[in-house]
Amino acid sequence: MSNVEKKERIPSCIGQKPLEGSYYASECTLCGWVGSSEALTDDCQCTQEVGDRYCLGDTDEIGTDRLLEIVQAMARRHVESQQAHQRLIEHTNETEKYLDDAAELLGEIVQSGQAYRECTDKGSATGLRVAAVLGYVAQFQPEAHQP
Known part of the structure; x- marks a missing residue:
């Protein structure tokens, strides 16, 4: 997935486990989940539930730049939603x-x-x-x- 595709994409789900110890922020390339690597399998596959099964998509470690992009995209979407609500x-x-x-x-x-x-x-x-x-x-x- 290119950086341009990732930049504008907001995660479909954000994990709830805090980043502690040696765990890192990761993003699933299949379902879009973002969260702590603590929630991944030993093979670094996504454990997000998709219907009656686990996603098991590959994940990438993401840094502060990608996390900032996610937060900024979510903020833009929130502003757009508020503007639409006002209209x-x-x-x-x-x-x-x-x-x-x-x-x-x-x-x-x-x-x-x-x-x-x-x-x-x-x-x-x-x-x-x-x-x-x-x-x-x-x-x-x-x-x-x-x-």
């Missing part, structure tokens, strides 16, 4: 505002004279459309709007 919240808030505005406008339409009769007449095309829109908007509202 989702903003989109949700905007959608809720549009739904509130639509519910308010529909309430005003329903309360107006002729439009009220047309909108509440389930036999008319307008009444059916208004009822459908009201039903759709209502499913997103935490509580029913009172006109």
